[in-house]
Ligand SMILES: Nc1nc(=O)c2c([nH]1)NC[C@@H]1CN(c3ccc(C(=O)N[C@@H](CCC(=O)O)C(=O)O)cc3)CN21
Ligand SMILES: CC(C)C(=O)C(=O)O
């Protein structure tokens with residue numbers, strides 16, 4: 001049954017998420033990039049929909065998240081927003097639209113909010129992007145941080161290996177989390193870091209911490225929905241739990257269609273005018 005069958009839907013806000021952390025209720029988050037998928041996730045009762053820049057990989061077929069543009073992110077985000085009745089919609093600001101220039105960061109965030117109708121933005125980085133985060137927040141736009149494995153700086157690191165395994169990197173990550181909290185971020189995503197370190201971050205900051213490959217001791221979890229549904233090919237990091245084999249289901253359906261077209265079984269009389 002859809003949660004929307006009840007007449008009054010309580011929307012998820014950043015305040016609701018803070019209450020969930022206080023209560024110890026875990027927060028569920030997944031990506032979506034289009035209207036149809038977002039409607040399914042929202043109807044199922046998901047708390048947060050992330051319009052991730054992983055759309056660059058999943059939707060457009062790029063190797064990295066770097067090529068996707070602000071206009072393309074706004075297109076995805078506006079499609080998602082039209083389907084959502086309850087979830088909080090968070091949009092990644094793409095590479096090159098906020099780093100190192102707080103005026104551009106603010107302009108990008110405002111374009112996303114104005115043109116898509118989303119509720120918040122997400123940015124990768126800590127102290128080095130503080131000015132941009134502060135500027136966006138001062139305009140009244142809620143900001144989610146993102147630390148650990150930050151795919152927009154993949155060429156700085158060179159690999160997708162687990163981050164902050166060394167003491168000094170772990171200390172920097174905790175310091176960055178504190179900076180983001182002090183700036184006024186409403187939540188932080190932690191990607192691919194040791195579970196023990198993620199636990200420490202979730203205990204240190206009072207805002208919700210959402211993990212992907214960051215273990216169970218955080219306030220919520222996020223995955224790319226196409227990975228969870230088994231649509232993505234050849235992406236099986238150990239943090240992923242695959243809940244369905246939609247690639248198999250979809251392939252079988254399309255093969256059935258092809259067979260029926262070839263054999264002239266489709267369309268039949270009932271399917272014709
Ligand atoms: N489909 C998809 N799912 C994601 O989770 C995702 C994207 N795309 N694109 C943007 C970023 C990139 N992310 C990644 C990318 C690679 C690994 C990873 O663990 N890769 C290898 C290990 C690499 C290594 O250890 O050197 C793996 O095991 O698959 C994790 C997260 C997460 N995001
Ligand atoms: C993996 C999540 C956290 C993300 O940033 C994305 O999907 O772009």
Ligand SMILES: [Mg+2]
Pocket residue numbers: 052053054065092
């Ligand atoms: Mg992202």
